[in-house]
């Protein structure tokens with residue numbers, strides 16, 4: 500596991516890290532979503548779902564429902580969002596989402612058990628509480644699940660009422676992920692997100708009083724106006740809430756893809772790679788001192804949290820929501836822009852809400868693009884996910900899953916990893932037949948994964964970067 504109780508975490512200096520940093524995928528999927536193609540759409544998704552329904556080994560599913568609406572737009576936001584104050588659009592959206600659930604259930608051809616339900620966005624709390632309850636009930640009507648399955652939801656404290664919390668508790672939610680990002684007033688001003696510590700504390704208190712036990716907090720480092728001192732201050736406030744998990748995302752600033760992000764540059768410049776490294780170092784030290792275990796790239800958990808247990812027992816997985824405990828046999832995504840993973844294919848719904856709606860109203864699955872994984876993709880995905888989750892790969896284990904001889908199949912990759920500068924990222928033990936990320940490689944795990952990524956091997960085109968920096 501990627502254990503992060505690393506008191507020596509500051510031993511690697513910003514300059515040493517910075518020389519490796521370049522744009523790279525976050526590997527929430529492999530191939531990355533940039534490889535999804537429009538020819539893998541509705542009809543292909545239909546075939547994939549029917550095939551899933553026929554596979555005897557597939558008994559349960561994890562379901563993700565995307566709610567794209569937010570009452571106001573944060574200028575740093577990289578999610579698929581629609582900013583509106585019209586709550587009726589949420590009610591209409593849930594009508595269509597329930598119709599999509601029907602299409603999916605029909606295509607599967609058999610009732611699969613629900614292992615886990617996640618609502619994300621955007622801000623699912625944009626929905627009125629009655630719509631939230633209606634959605635959960637509709638999910639359970641189509642996919643029966645035990646009472647104690649994990650139900651999780653993302654919440655924006657600036658727009659979540661006590662009535663939402665009551666509805667979530669009544670619908671059996673056990674985990675909430677609360678967006679914070681940063682409490683420093685200068686940063687909040689730069690990113691157009693005003694949110695006080697007390698506002699956040701009252702939501703944390705309300706969910707716990709309602710019996711929703713698990714609380715996650717989202718933070719972002721690398722935002723304009725952040726300094727190691729302000730980030731440390733934010734972390735202290737967040738640690739005061741005693742969250743079960745903290746996600747600390749590196750700011751993905753891609754204004755050519757998200758033009759509103761240009762607005763964050765008005766107040767302060769976006770931090771340089773060296774500044775990002777200094778911010779991350781402060782956070783790693785603070786979180787380790789507070790007893791949090793680092794999970795993969797950007798998650799931190801209390802040692803008794805299920806994510807820490809999953810990291811220790813090998814059931815940690817990575818998907819479009821980040822690091823998760825592997826629960827369902829397949830992941831299905833419903834709602835505009837949601838991504839599904841059948842194991843042999845990924846497909847993403849139309850991002851545009853109107854296009855998504857039109858497709859459902861015409862009785863067709865609303866997939867807009869995707870990719871079918873060939874044998875090489877499946878093998879490389881296995882390695883990349885092992886690295887992202889556990890920072891090591893065992894060649895014998897790979898050979899039990901796939902009919903290849905690692906040293907031959909990956910001769911070029913292993914040669915590259917044996918030479919500078921990559922040899923600083925991983926130790927290859929040819930006797931034990933394993934590859935283990937060094938401490939530097941653990942920090943730059945995306946760079947290490949990129950060595951095994953067939954799609955990153957061609958020289959980058961001259962256009963603007965499609966990915967965020969690897970640190």
Ligand SMILES: C[S@@+](CC[C@H](N)C(=O)[O-])C[C@H]1O[C@@H](n2cnc3c(N)ncnc32)[C@H](O)[C@@H]1O
Pocket residue numbers: 569575576577578619620621622653654655656677678679680717718719748749750751752
């Ligand atoms: C859907 S939002 C969380 C729920 C709610 N909308 C909120 O913001 O409070 C998901 C999370 O993604 C992260 N995020 C959004 N845009 C990002 C970006 N450009 N770079 C890095 N992380 C980002 C933030 O930490 C955010 O809390």
Ligand code: SF4
Pocket residue numbers: 568569571572573576577578580620621622655678
């Ligand atoms: S960060 Fe959250 S609240 Fe802000 S625009 Fe993005 S999804 Fe909406």
